Amino acid sequence: MTTPDLDPPPLTTGIAGLNDILRGGFPADCVYMVAGTPGTGKTTLALQFLLEGVKEGESCLYITLSETRREIEKVARSHGWDLSGLNICELIPTEGNLSADAQLTVFNPSEFELGETTEAMIAEVKRCSPKRVVLDSLSELRLVAQNSLRYRRQILALKQYFAGRDCTVLMLDDCTGSVADDQLESIAHGVVNLEHLANQYGAERRRLRVVKLRGVAFRGGYHDFTIRKGGLDVFPRLVAAEHHNEFADRDLPSEITALDSLLCGGLPAGTSTLMLGPAGTGKSTIATKFAMAAVERNERAVMFVFDENIGTFRSRSRKLGIGIEPYMTNGMLSVQQVDPAELSSGEFCTIVRRAVEGHGGSIPAKVVIIDSLNGYLNAMPEEKFLTAQLHELLAFLGQNGVVTIMTVTQAGMVGAMQSPVDTTYLADNVILFRFFEARGEVRRAISVVKKRSGKHELTIRELEINDRGIQIGEPLIDFQGVLTGVPTFVGKPSDLIKQDRHGV
Known part of the structure; x- marks a missing residue:
């Protein structure tokens, strides 16, 4: 009795985040389509x-039907890559195609061009x-084929040819040249779509989605990515259920006695x-004290500081x-100072995850502070997804034993306060x-x-926060209506921390 041949291991893509989404890489010896408009990062x-x-x-081969070898090498140099070990085949029109004689014929040029291109x-x-x-x-082949029937037959023939040669093929489609044709998606073994979104302000956002990948339980949904020197950096969508580590039951005190009493330990x-609370009430300062502890x-x-620069943070x-x-x-x-106009929510989640997991040889972080959620909200291209993403991030941090502190600045100074988003039900504390006056x-x-x-x-x-540090007084048992901002004081002046602005 013969045993069936085992499938070869998937081919890694050279992009760690994409490998994670594909559960290791592209299954070998298949044809895949990578689709996206120009500028999304397909090349x-x-x-x-x-x-x-x-x-x-x-042995690897790059067949180009639109860009010259010089253009491709220019892209590679911008990323610091050496293409000397790569075979590049140019199948683009030559200068001879521009002459008048080359364009005068009683035959349809596509009849010759498609056959010549395929043979080459x-x-x-x-x-x-x-x-x-x-x-x-693929858009060049689509234009040469001129109709969807010839185009589909040509792609099927190429797929059959490559299948017999134990070859893994990525076919790039820039979605130009004709109305979108979904027939190719049914032919390909897998389809990856790349998108870039232009916001009204700030840097554009890029994201990808694996539409199909036969036989693989890939990570679905949209995943943010950026293009920087060195190539694509893909940020897989965070799934908290996949990350759980055992941790000891402990408390993190602030080392401020009265505050630790409020928290019954930390x-x-x-x-x-x-x-x-409103701006200026001491949220960032108290958060910093927990970090120092x-x-x-x-x-x-x-x-992660959204609302002030590091210089101001150091000075304060x-x-x-x-x-x-x-x-x-x-x-x-x-x-880390975060510019919300230049950062996507997916990238931020990945930065936090890498800090907690100790990427790059650093010590895994046990305390994460986000100052503030107002800045995180501004980093979101669509506000309605903030709560869902934040829930997943907090669940991931909680399952890894991390103490997470978030600040939210409310609108107003006294009396009724308004929050930009209601996240109180998500927080444990x-x-x-x-x-108050x-x-x-x-x-x-x-x-x-x-x-x-x-x-x-x-x-x-x-x-009380001043140049002598942070002081927290005894319970304000002689006040009523403190949270309204205009309390009734029925105690003695000595019950207050501070008697006057200039006294001791």
């Missing part, structure tokens, strides 16, 4: 696929015996905390006596910050209104 993806084959010692292609494949082939692009590992326990913390911390500099130097505290001064209040995994104080305490 770059194809070159990375071929150069990965060259690195594996395979086959001859080059026979000469190189490649394991990987890229055909760029922030539990694997939970997310939302710091909610982590690095002082030899745990790495990562801060220094003036408050928070010694961040040594830890930023040794890498235990990483502060909610710390509320408020301004007392004795002719604007003061700050802090309280814990939610803690899923344990008990917490229900009191409201006064918060």
Whole structure:
């Protein structure tokens, strides 16, 4: 009894994120279509696929029907690639096709062009015996074939030919030249669509989607990607259920005694905390104190700052006596300034994931701070997907034992507050910050209104931030209506942290 031949391993694409989406790469010895309008990155993806084959010692062939060899090499140089190990076949019209004699004939030129192009292609494949082939692009063949029947028959014939030669083929389609024809998608073993979206402001967004891949449980949906020096960087859509690690039950204290009393110990590992309040109430400063408490326990913390630059962050911390500099130097505290106009949500999720998983040899982060969700919201091309993506990101961080802290700046100063998005139900813990008026001064209040995994104080305490650091007073038991911003004070002046602006 004979055993059936095992399928060869998939061919890696040279793009880590795309390999993850395809569950390892393209299944070998099949024909695939990579479709997208001009500028989406098809040529770059194809070159990375071929150069990965060259690195594996395979013979690889790039057949171009539209661009010259010089143009392709120019693209490669922009990425720092060497194409010397790659076979490039140019099948583009020569200067002779521009003469008047070449254009005067009683026969349909397409009858000759299609046959000549196919013969030249086959001859080059026979000469190189490649394991990987890229055909760029199908729109040229579609134009030469002139009708969908001839075009489909030609692609079927090419597919049959390559199938007998143990060859993996990527056919690029720039979706130009005629009305879109979905027939080819049924012929190809797999289809990958590339898109780029122009926003009203900021950098354009690029994303890809695997439409089909026979016999493979690929990762569906849209996945963001960018093109930078070195090729495509693909950010697979985060699926939290696929990432779970065991972690110890512990609390992260702030090392501020009164705040830790409010939290009854600190922030539990694997939970997310939302710091909610108007601008200037101290949310970022308290978040920084939690980061410092982590690095002082030899745990790495990562801060993603959307609303201020790193210079301002350093200056503010220094003036408050928070010694961040040594830890930023040794890498235990990483502060990354994020420009929401230049970043997609998928890329941000991947950056956070890489920090938590310790990519690049760094220590895995145990504390992640997003300051603020308002900036994260602005990074989203479509606001309605923010909650779903944030839920997946928080679930991933929680399943890896990370303490996640997010700040949200509410509109308004006193009284009724409005949030840009309601995420309080997603967070495990909610710390509320408020301004209130007392004795002719604007003061700050802090309280814990939610803690899923344990008990917490229900009191409201006064918060003071100045050049002497952070102070949190005793519970404001002699105040009523603090959260409204205009409380009634029925206690003694000595119950307040601060007696006057200039006193001690």
